[in-house]
Amino acid sequence: xxxxxxxxxxxxxxxxxxxxxxxxxxxxxxxxxxxxxxxxxxxxxxxxxxxxxxxxxxxxxxxxxxxxxxxxxxxxxxxxxxxxxxxxxxxxxxxxxxxxxxxxxxxxxxxxxxxxxxxxxxxxxxxxxxxxxxxxxxxxxxxxxxxxxxxxxxxxxxxxxxxxxxxxxxxxxxxxxxxxxxxxxxxxxxxxxxxxxxxxxxxxxxxxxxxxxxxxxxxxxxxxx
Amino acid sequence: xxxxxxxxxxxxxxxxxxxxxxxxxxxxxxxxxxxxxxxxxxxxxxxxxxxxxxxxxxxxxxxxxxxxxxxxxxxxxxxxxxxxxxxxxxxxxxxxxxxxxxxxxxxxxxxxxxxxxxxxxxxxxxxxxxxxxxxxxxxxxxxxxxxxxxxxxxxxxxxxxxxxxxxxxxxxxxxxxxxxxxxxxxxxxxxxxxxxxxxxxxxxxxxxxxxxxxxxxxxxxxxxxxxxxxxxxxxxxx
Numbered sequence: 001x002x003x004x005x006x007x008x009x010x011x012x013x014x015x016x017x018x019x020x021x022x023x024x025x026x027x028x029x030x031x032x033x034x035x036x037x038x039x040x041x042x043x044x045x046x047x048x049x050x051x052x053x054x055x056x057x058x059x060x061x062x063x064x065x066x067x068x069x070x071x072x073x074x075x076x077x078x079x080x081x082x083x084x085x086x087x088x089x090x091x092x093x094x095x096x097x098x099x100x101x102x103x104x105x106x107x108x109x110x111x112x113x114x115x116x117x118x119x120x121x122x123x124x125x126x127x128x129x130x131x132x133x134x135x136x137x138x139x140x141x142x143x144x145x146x147x148x149x150x151x152x153x154x155x156x157x158x159x160x161x162x163x164x165x166x167x168x169x170x171x172x173x174x175x176x177x178x179x180x181x182x183x184x185x186x187x188x189x190x191x192x193x194x195x196x197x198x199x200x201x202x203x204x205x206x207x208x209x210x211x212x213x214x215x216x217x218x219x220x221x222x223x224x225x
Numbered sequence: 226x227x228x229x230x231x232x233x234x235x236x237x238x239x240x241x242x243x244x245x246x247x248x249x250x251x252x253x254x255x256x257x258x259x260x261x262x263x264x265x266x267x268x269x270x271x272x273x274x275x276x277x278x279x280x281x282x283x284x285x286x287x288x289x290x291x292x293x294x295x296x297x298x299x300x301x302x303x304x305x306x307x308x309x310x311x312x313x314x315x316x317x318x319x320x321x322x323x324x325x326x327x328x329x330x331x332x333x334x335x336x337x338x339x340x341x342x343x344x345x346x347x348x349x350x351x352x353x354x355x356x357x358x359x360x361x362x363x364x365x366x367x368x369x370x371x372x373x374x375x376x377x378x379x380x381x382x383x384x385x386x387x388x389x390x391x392x393x394x395x396x397x398x399x400x401x402x403x404x405x406x407x408x409x410x411x412x413x414x415x416x417x418x419x420x421x422x423x424x425x426x427x428x429x430x431x432x433x434x435x436x437x438x439x440x441x442x443x444x445x446x447x448x449x450x451x452x453x454x455x456x457x458x459x460x461x462x463x
Contacts, residue, residue, distance in 0.1 A: 151377065155370045159360040168356060169374060172349040173381045175342075176388040183392075207384055214380050218373045221294050 006091045010099025011106070017076065018107055024069040028111040031065045036118045050123035055186035059178055061115050062142060066108050067170070070149035071156070071163035073100055078157060083223075093220035097150065101215065104146045112142060128188040133197060137188065140204035141181035147211035148173050154222045176207050226437035234433035241426030248416070248423045256416040265329040268322050270416050274424040275318040276344060280382075282312030282428065283347060286354070287379030290372035302368045303443070305375060306358075307435035311428050313351040319344050339389035346385055350378040 018024060039057055043050070050057075077083035086096060119125055127134060149170050156165040184200035252270045259266035289305035292298070323341060324334040335341070354374050361367035409417070 148377070148381075151373070155357060155373065158366065159357060159370070160362060161356065161360040165353075165356060165360060168349070169353040172346040172353070173377065173385070175346060176381070176384045179388040179392050203384075203388065210380055210384065211377075214377050218294075218376060221369045221373055224369070 003092070003095055006095045007099045007102065010086075010091070010096060011102045014100070014103030015106055018103070024072055024107055025110060028065045028069045028107075029114050031068055032061055032111060032115045033118050035061050035064070036122045040122060045123060051125055051189065054119060054123065054125050055182050055189055058115055058119055059141075059182045059185065061119075062108070062112050062138075063145065063171075063174060063178070065111055065115065066142065066145060066149065067167055069107055069111070070104060070146070070153045070170075071166050073104060073150055073153040074157045087223060093223060094216035096223075097154075097216050097219035098212075100154075101143075101147055101150045101212065104150055105143055108142050108146055109139065112138060125189070128191045130188055130194050133194040133201070134185065134188045136201055137181060137184045137197060137204065140201065140208055141177050144177050144204060144208035144211050145170075145174060147208060147215050151211075151215040151219060151222065154219065158222075176203065180204050180207070226434075226441060230433050230437040230440075234430050234437065237426050237433065238430035241423055241428075241430050244419060244423035244426055248419045251416045251419055256412050257410060259413075262330045265326055268326040270420040271424075272319060272322040272326060273417060274420040275315045275322065276340070277421060278424045278428045279312050279315040279319055279344065279347065281425075282308045282315060283351075283375075283379060283382070285432075286312060286375045290375035294369065294372050294376075299443070300440075302372070303436055303439040304432075305372065306439055307432045309351055309354055309375070310435055311431045313348065313355075314431070315424070315428065316344060316348045316351060320348060337392075339386070339392070342389045343382070343386050347378075347382065350374070350382075354378070 039061075043053070043057075074083060077086065087093075116127070120127070149166070152166060152169045156163060156169065159165055180200040180203045184197040184204075187196050187200075188194075248270060252267050256267070256270070258264055259269075285308035286305045289301045289308065293301035293305060323344075327336060327341075328334050354371050357374050358367045358371040361370060
């Protein structure tokens with residue numbers, strides 16, 4: 001119970017900071033709208049049917065936009081030395097990690113909603129007939145992505161390469177999320193029944209679970225001095 | 226380098242080179258030619274053992290990293306570095322020999338075939354492992370970060386394997402590890418096992434030499450730090 005309260009306090013802190021500064025959401029939101037505009041000219045919609053490649057485009061935009069925000073997970077606290085304060089507080093290391101993951105997850109969920117809105121608006125997409133299953137696929141996918149990304153963001157922000165290192169560490173590990181996430185999204189966009197993506201949802205859930213357990217267990221070795 | 230490491234490394238190396246020579250004799254003169262793919266299939270006896278070693282090396286990296294985080298024993302970190310360097314070399318061998326075989330057998334240099342993709346991703350995980358290690362000012366931190374990358378990479382590899390296999394398969398199906406026994410011709414299987422022995426022996430020889438080298442490097446670094454921090458020897462001032 002105490003543990004949940006600690007995680008909740010960290011989430012609340014991150015969400016309030018984000019709500020007041022709007023730094024990351026503004027950057028990621030601007031990024032997604034601009035990517036939508038660039039895609040429109042990079043892939044001529046009169047030649048290529050946007051509906052056919054929408055799932056892939058949406059997932060790539062979420063991943064790239066997400067990297068932008070994940071890289072800054074710890075930067076606010078690094079700058080002010082505030083992270084030392086969090087480490088000194090009597091909160092277990094894995095609770096700090098889970099709080100950070102949850103904070104990132106909330107922010108990325110908002111951005112993902114924006115991505116879907118922007119793409120629907122710009123390319124006139126339809127999202128199929130199963131919004132619940134679609135939300136499940138997308139939320140599980142970004143949970144796995146955020147779980148890995150938060151752990152490696154803690155690593156990359158403490159190296160001399162900084163955020164440039166993050167994609168090199170995270171992208172090779174994101175293959176299962178992209179494969180299961182994008183294929184399931186494409187299947188649902190095409191209006192296929194939910195039963196066809198059951199396996200994908202299970203695999204995305206397994207990925208997220210493994211990533212969260214590994215991250216919670218290993219985070220203390222990343223932040224220890 | 227301690228004599229024990231040097232001699233066992235040299236012994237394994239010589240044994241490995243001898244086995245490699247036998248392997249080449251078998252590949253060029255002894256083993257029968259595969260019916261559909263022809264002569265080019267003989268790359269198999271280099272390609273597959275290299276892949277096995279590349280993945281085994283990553284297993285060594287992951288286990289040493291995990292135990293290193295637990296026990297904080299410097300030697301385990303040195304073993305992980307040595308295995309990772311050997312692993313990246315063998316991954317490169319797989320990625321270089323694969324396209325030549327693929328060009329003739331499939332008519333294309335590259336295909337998004339599961340095991341090919343997995344090996345390429347393994348290569349990039351190894352690259353991340355070394356980048357993390359080299360881009361930290363505090364070496365202790367670099368060791369911990371690299372260990373975390375090694376462990377998460379090893380946990381993710383089965384999932385990557387599942388996903389890419391599920392996505393598409395064009396590569397020859399497994400011919401050795403099958404529930405109903407190997408489907409390979411016995412002579413081919415023998416050659417494959419000689420290849421596996423050769424690459425494993427050479428790998429462990431590399432591993433031992435690299436481990437010894439890493440140990441000397443660190444001892445030297447410690448000595449330099451000690452020399453800088455040590456008080457002036459007596460009589461130096463006069």
